[in-house]
Every structure is written in C-alpha cells, then in structure tokens.
Amino acid sequence: xxxxxxxxxxxxxxxxxxxxxxxxxxxxxxxxxxxxxxxxxxxxxxxxxxxxxxxxxxxxxxxxxxxxxxxxxxxxxxxxxxxxxxxxxxxxxxxxxxxxxxxxxxxxxxxxxxxxxxxxxxxxxxxxxxxxxxxxxxxxxxxxxxxxxxxxxxxxxxxxxxxxxxxxxxxxxxxxxxxxxxxxxxxxxxxxxxxxxxxxxxxxxxxxxxxxxxxxxxxxxxxxxxxxxxxxxxxxxxxxxxxxxxxxxxxxxxxxxxxxxxxxxxxxxxxxxxxxxxxxxxxxxxxxxxxxxxxxxxxxxxxxxxxxxxxxxxxxxx
Amino acid sequence: xxxxxxxxxxxxxxxxxxxxxxxxxxxxxxxxxxxxxxxxxxxxxxxxxxxxxxxxxxxxxxxxxxxxxxxxxxxxxxxxxxxxxxxxxxxxxxxxxxxxxxxxxxxxxxxxxxxxxxxxxxxxxxxxxxxxxxxxxxxxxxxxxxxxxxxxxxxxxxxxxxxxxxxxxxxxxxxxxxxxxxxxxxxxxxxxxxxxxxxxxxxxxxxxxxxxxxxxxxxxxxxxxxxxxxxxxxxxxxxxxxxxxxxxxxxxxxxxxxxxxxxxxx
Ligand SMILES: [Zn+2]
Numbered sequence: 073x074x075x076x077x078x079x080x081x082x083x084x085x086x087x088x089x090x091x092x093x094x095x096x097x098x099x100x101x102x103x104x105x106x107x108x109x110x111x112x113x114x115x116x117x118x119x120x121x122x123x124x125x126x127x128x129x130x131x132x133x134x135x136x137x138x139x140x141x142x143x144x145x146x147x148x149x150x151x152x153x154x155x156x157x158x159x160x161x162x163x164x165x166x167x168x169x170x171x172x173x174x175x176x177x178x179x180x181x182x183x184x185x186x187x188x189x190x191x192x193x194x195x196x197x198x199x200x201x202x203x204x205x206x207x208x209x210x211x212x213x214x215x216x217x218x219x220x221x222x223x224x225x226x227x228x229x230x231x232x233x234x235x236x237x238x239x240x241x242x243x244x245x246x247x248x249x250x251x252x253x254x255x256x257x258x259x260x261x262x263x264x265x266x267x268x269x270x271x272x273x274x275x276x277x278x279x280x281x282x283x284x285x286x287x288x289x290x291x292x293x294x295x296x297x298x299x300x301x302x303x304x305x306x307x308x309x310x311x312x313x314x315x316x317x318x319x320x321x322x323x324x325x326x327x328x329x330x331x332x333x334x335x336x337x338x339x340x341x342x343x344x345x346x347x348x349x350x351x352x353x354x355x356x357x358x359x360x361x362x363x364x365x366x367x368x369x370x371x372x373x374x375x376x377x378x379x380x381x382x383x384x385x386x387x388x389x390x
Numbered sequence: 391x392x393x394x395x396x397x398x399x400x401x402x403x404x405x406x407x408x409x410x411x412x413x414x415x416x417x418x419x420x421x422x423x424x425x426x427x428x429x430x431x432x433x434x435x436x437x438x439x440x441x442x443x444x445x446x447x448x449x450x451x452x453x454x455x456x457x458x459x460x461x462x463x464x465x466x467x468x469x470x471x472x473x474x475x476x477x478x479x480x481x482x483x484x485x486x487x488x489x490x491x492x493x494x495x496x497x498x499x500x501x502x503x504x505x506x507x508x509x510x511x512x513x514x515x516x517x518x519x520x521x522x523x524x525x526x527x528x529x530x531x532x533x534x535x536x537x538x539x540x541x542x543x544x545x546x547x548x549x550x551x552x553x554x555x556x557x558x559x560x561x562x563x564x565x566x567x568x569x570x571x572x573x574x575x576x577x578x579x580x581x582x583x584x585x586x587x588x589x590x591x592x593x594x595x596x597x598x599x600x601x602x603x604x605x606x607x608x609x610x611x612x613x614x615x616x617x618x619x620x621x622x623x624x625x626x627x628x629x630x631x632x633x634x635x636x637x638x639x640x641x642x643x644x645x646x647x648x649x650x651x652x653x654x655x656x
Contacts, residue, residue, distance in 0.1 A: 249605070257556075257564075274605065281560075295551050385514030385551075387517075
C-alpha cells in the first residue's frame with residue numbers, strides 16, 4: 073500500500089494504515105474487533121465528508137493516487153485468457169502501453185491500454201505510463217489485427233501524456249498519434265474507451281477515438297496537465313490548483329460537454345479502496361455498451377462515430 | 391483584408407536571421423522571404439492565400455464562425471475578452487482562414503492558419519472551420535490544402551480543443567476513403583495538437599525550410615530531459631531526414647509544387 077501526503081487525504085490515509093494494521097493483527101479471527109469496526113466506520117464517515125466537496129485539483133490527485141489500479145489489473149479482473157502482444161514491428165516494444173487479445177464473455181476481444189509502474193523500477197521501465205511512438209504504433213497494429221478478424225476493441229486510458237523526449241520526437245511522436253486518430257475514425261469494429269485515471273492530452277486521445285467513451289468518476293481528461301497549463305499561463309507551476317479548476321477536466325463537466333458518454337461510479341473513497349468492485353463496474357459498463365454496438369452494422373457504427381466527434385466543440389456562428 | 395502582418399510594419403525591416411535591412415516592399419514582393427539569406431518570414435493567413443491562388447483571387451468561406459467561451463475560462467484576463475482583443479487586432483476570423491479558388495486553374499480549398507491570432511491555437515472555431523472545409527471538399531469533390539502555423543491546441547477551451555484533433559481527423563479520414571487528396575503544408579511553427587493531427591495526416595506532408603515542427607515544444611523537452619537540445623532539432627530538415635516529410639519546399643516554389651502534386655491525384 074502506498075500512502076500519499078496530500079492534506080485533504082491526511083485523515084483518510086491514516087485510517088487506511090490503521091485498518092490495515094488491525095486487520096493484519098486479527099488474521100485468523102472470525103470476529104471483527106470493536107476497534108476495527110470503529111476505524112472502518114470512521115473512514116466511511118471521513119470519506120463521505122471529504123469527497124462530497126472535492127476540488128478539481130483534488131480529483132487530479134486521486135486520479136494519480138499511487139494505489140489506483142492500472143490497466144493490467146483491470147484486464148486481469150475483467151477478461152479471461154489474456155495474452156499480451158509486444159512490439160510495433162518497426163523499432164521496439166513500448167512497455168508504457170500494453171496490448172493483446174483476451175476473451176470477454178467467451179468472445180475474443182482486443183485490449184489496449186497505457187500501463188504505469190507500481191515500484192520505482194517498474195515506473196521507470198514503463199516510463200510512468202508515457203508512451204513513445206512505438207506504443208501508439210503497436211496499438212494500431214493490434215487494432216488492425218482486430219479489424220481483420222472482426223473483434224471489438226477496448227482501450228484503457230491512463231497516462232500523463234505522450235513522452236516529451238528527443239527520441240520520441242525523432243521517431244515521429246506526432247505522426248504516430250495522428251495516424252491512430254485518422255485510422256480509428258473508420259475502423260469497422262466496436263471501440264469502447266475507458267478513461268481510468270489520467271487522460272493526458274494527445275497521448276490519451278491517441279487511444280480515445282471510440283464509439284463509446286466511459287470515464288471513471290475520479291478520472292480526469294484534459295488538453296494539458298494543470299501544471300503545464302499553469303506554467304504557460306501564469307509562468308508558475310505551483311498554480312496548478314487554479315489551472316485544474318479552470319480546465320474543467322473532471323467527469324461531470326466532460327459529460328455535460330458531450331466528450332464522454334457515461335460516468336462509471338467509483339467505490340466509496342475511489343477505485344483504489346476496492347479495486348475488485350471497480351473492475352465489476354467497468355465490466356458491466358463494457359458489457360452493456362458492447363451489446364448495443366454489436367447490433368449495429370459496421371457502416372452505421374462508423375457513421376455514428378463520425379457524428380459523435382464531428383459535433384464536438386462549441387463555436388459561435390453569427 | 392489585412393496586409394503586412396508577416397513582416398513588421400514600417401518602411402524598413404530587419405531580417406531576423408542575417409540582419410539584412412530590407413525594404414518592406416521588397417520583402418512583400420519576394421513573398422516575405424529575405425533575398426539575402428532565404429529566411430522565410432511568417433505570413434498572415436491572407437498573405438498565404440494570396441500567394442497560393444491564381445492571381446491572388448479566392449473567396450473566403452465560413453466567415454461567420456467565431457470562438458465562444460464554453461469553459462468561461464479566465465487566466466490573467468477572461469478568454470472572452472482575449473478573443474475580442476484579437477478579433478480587433480488581427481481580424482474576426484479566428485486562427486484560420488479558409489479560401490476557395492483556383493491553383494493552376496483547378497478548384498482547390500486552402501485553409502491557412504493565422505499565427506497572429508493567439509499563436510494560431512486551435513479551439514472549436516478553428517476545428518469547425520477546417521471540418522467544414524473538408525466536408526465541402528467531400529461535397530464538391532475538391533482537393534484540400536491546409537497550411538499549418540500553430541502552437542497547438544487552445545488551452546482556454548480545455549478538452550474541447552483536444553477534441554478538435556479527433557473531429558478534423560474524422561473528416562480527413564472520410565476524404566481518404568473517398569479518394570480526395572489532402573496536402574499538409576507545415577510552416578514555422580507547427581507544434582502540439584496540430585502536428586499530432588491534421589498536419590501529419592497529409593497524403594503528402596510538405597514543409598517550408600527551417601520551420602519548427604514537433605509534438606512537444608522544445609522548452610518542455612529541455613525541462614524533461616534536463617539538457618539542451620541539439621542544433622537543428624525539430625526543424626524541417628531534421629524531420630525530412632527522419633522520414634516525416636515528403637519534401638521541403640522553398641516558398642517561391644510552393645504554389646507550383648502544390649499544383650504539380652495535386653495533378654498526380656486529380
Ligand atoms: Zn536574411
């Protein structure tokens with residue numbers, strides 16, 4: 073378990089540790105001790121209080137919580153027979169983005185998602201979930217394979233953004249993202265997008281052009297990180313809190329803007345408080361939308377996808 | 391129409407690269423290219439359209455589309471006020487001007503981005519105008535040229551500016567399917583969400599010399615990797631070498647190159 077030091081989570085994190093210790097000391101006992109029950113009740117009450125009034129910045133911090141489940145955990149819970157596939161066949165494999173095939177309700181399905189690391193070594197190996205061009209090209213390779221065999225595609229989005237490095241630029245980061253966008257617009261199979269944590273800019277959108285876009289309650293999706301926005305607008309990264317507020321990057325607002333189709337409610341306290349329950353909610357969401365999409369003929373599906381993205385944005389016409 | 395935005399106003403101008411002092415008129419006649427060192431000054435959208443269409447004749451389209459303020463965004467001043475200031479200073483048409491006319495006697499639609507309008511940033515208005523341009527090409531079976539000149543997505547429209555990348559991509563994907571040519575022209579600078587969408591989706595990607603082209607801005611990369619970037623990094627020549635561009639074309643040859651290339655696909 074990882075504990076954050078964000079002030080708004082201080083009491084909650086303390087209680088999480090306390091409960092964990094109490095649980096450990098009572099392993100084997102069939103009864104719940106009064107202290108444990110009291111601590112659990114206190115945690116519930118504290119979460120209810122704090123979460124009823126989260127600022128957008130606090131939601132960002134939750135979306136980045138170090139205990140938040142990552143793509144492979146969801147894949148493990150939701151699908152069976154997952155086999156990961158590696159490499160873009162051009163240059164390298166990108167561990168910041170995982171892809172492969174599995175079964176969902178017995179049917180083969182393609183899965184693609186950003187992957188962050190849990191410990192320091194894995195964080196570095198997975199580049200903090202920031203893909204290089206190879207990641208996007210691997211994703212597209214798997215998507216095209218899915219099309220050839222008429223398999224639906226599920227994508228999981230959780231990235232601070234595409235990696236801003238010399239090598240990524242040399243190998244065409246922009247072209248890789250652009251190519252995914254133009255190809256995903258016309259793929260003749262259902263595409264369901266699930267934004268699970270951080271939806272960071274173009275690096276997120278490169279997996280985001282789908283028939284349905286579902287978003288976890290405390291996930292965020294934005295054109296730029298609050299820190300980046302603050303650095304540009306106020307020349308001061310520490311004003312990220314204000315930037316987060318102004319960017320309106322939380323699920324409720326994005327639903328109003330029509331950018332996402334559905335908010336997936338998180339367990340009390342967030343996905344990391346009960347990853348299994350979160351997986352069940354995502355699974356039910358995927359099942360529901362997939363059932364609807366499978367009824368559509370490919371041409372109708374592509375034409376609806378076109379209308380969906382064509383209508384995005386708010387401009388005046390005078 | 392506004393003239394002379396690419397080159398600072400006044401009788402004389404100084405070349406930013408070689409320091410040569412030029413007559414303003416001389417630079418304009420030379421398509422805003424320094425006759426001494428070939429430095430390409432930034433052009434306004436109208437100057438660009440003037441330079442590409444036969445006889446500088448074209449009609450502008452979708453002029454009624456304006457930026458709104460869906461997020462009610464405020465930084466040091468409200469976005470709403472910022473838009474008004476730029477509309478007064480640069481023109482009402484936001485960061486892209488769409489023109490239809492003839493290039494070498496063939497009807498073509500050209501969308502030219504306007505850097506002077508908030509750094510050419512792409513918000514919903516830019517997205518809508520380019521999407522409409524593409525749809526008009528689909529309706530009338532016309533080729534499309536987009537001249538990019540932009541710092542990327544317009545932060546003040548938040549996620550909606552990111553969605554313009556998807557919106558335009560969807561339209562261009564349709565053009566691809568209907569076998570209508572789209573040529574992307576990348577000029578200095580083309581970065582961020584504009585590069586990571588339509589600017590890199592051309593059937594051909596053509597750049598002006600020495601233009602800054604990339605996804606992440608150089609400053610962001612320097613901060614991330616904590617080292618200074620090599621000379622020429624993210625310039626047109628670098629991208630050509632790395633296989634991201636079909637050609638680098640001098641501004642004097644751009645119109646004829648477009649005419650020739652569009653001819654291959656007509
Ligand atoms: Zn010069």
